[in-house]
Amino acid sequence: MTVRARLARLRGGRLVLATHNPGKLREFAALLRPLDVELVAAGELGLPEPAETGRDFAANARIKARAAARASGLPALADDSGLAVTALDGAPGVHSARWAGPARDFARAMRRIHDALAARAGRFADADRRAAFVCVLALAWPDGRAVTFEGRVAGELVWPPRGRGGFGYDPVFVPCGDARTFAEMSAEEKARFSHRAKAVEALLEAVREAEARAGD
Numbered sequence: 001m002t003v004r005a006r007l008a009r010l011r012g013g014r015l016v017l018a019t020h021n022p023g024k025l026r027e028f029a030a031l032l033r034p035l036d037v038e039l040v041a042a043g044e045l046g047l048p049e050p051a052e053t054g055r056d057f058a059a060n061a062r063i064k065a066r067a068a069a070r071a072s073g074l075p076a077l078a079d080d081s082g083l084a085v086t087a088l089d090g091a092p093g094v095h096s097a098r099w100a101g102p103a104r105d106f107a108r109a110m111r112r113i114h115d116a117l118a119a120r121a122g123r124f125a126d127a128d129r130r131a132a133f134v135c136v137l138a139l140a141w142p143d144g145r146a147v148t149f150e151g152r153v154a155g156e157l158v159w160p161p162r163g164r165g166g167f168g169y170d171p172v173f174v175p176c177g178d179a180r181t182f183a184e185m186s187a188e189e190k191a192r193f194s195h196r197a198k199a200v201e202a203l204l205e206a207v208r209e210a211e212a213r214a215g216d
């Protein structure tokens with residue numbers, strides 16, 4: 001069956017969300033509401049967490065979605081996200097969480113980005129400070145077929161970190177079109193820019209298009 005035909009059959013069915021993170025589960029449940037699917041958490045099914053060995057966000061998202069789809073016999077959705085800094089060739093990228101170390105010390109991870117940019121340009125203020133938060137969603141079926149959708153928000157890095165909201169790299173990221181860091185915004189304000197919301201919107205658009213052409 002083609003991917004388009006599969007997308008056209010998603011609505012109203014069951015969909016595994018391959019995340020063990022309750023915060024993400026809530027966020028995706030809200031974003032996916034228009035699809036009218038019954039979401040099943042990977043954790044509820046006791047599915048294993050595969051090693052994220054991919055070289056990019058899409059590869060890691062596919063690894064997670066395929067593992068969940070194969071183990072559950074249902075379509076499964078997984079995401080992978082992180083910060084890509086232009087002058088660092090996309091780093092930390094898929095290593096965004098790892099740069100914070102086992103203690104999840106993001107002050108250290110942000111400092112590492114600052115130091116790398118400062119080292120390249122002589123000082124941070126003179127560096128190319130462009131960056132983007134990227135989220136790739138992979139939707140996979142039990143036979144291993146998979147399709148990906150990307151959402152990204154472009155912005156600029158600032159130093160020192162500002163704001164107490166958000167998480168991860170939010171205190172050093174100012175999205176294009178605003179002067180505040182993500183950590184200086186409320187959750188609702190940040191959500192308007194969200195790379196996760198944009199990736200879900202791309203998925204929803206593909207489903208709507210597949211449904212519209214299903215009768216062709």
Ligand code: IMP
Pocket residue numbers: 079080081082083096097133166167168169170182
């Ligand atoms: P994962 O997709 O759960 O593996 O997340 C990867 C890492 O990217 C997280 O640990 C965060 O540090 C970073 N990240 C992803 N999205 C955001 C965001 O919206 N704000 C700040 N950091 C983020």
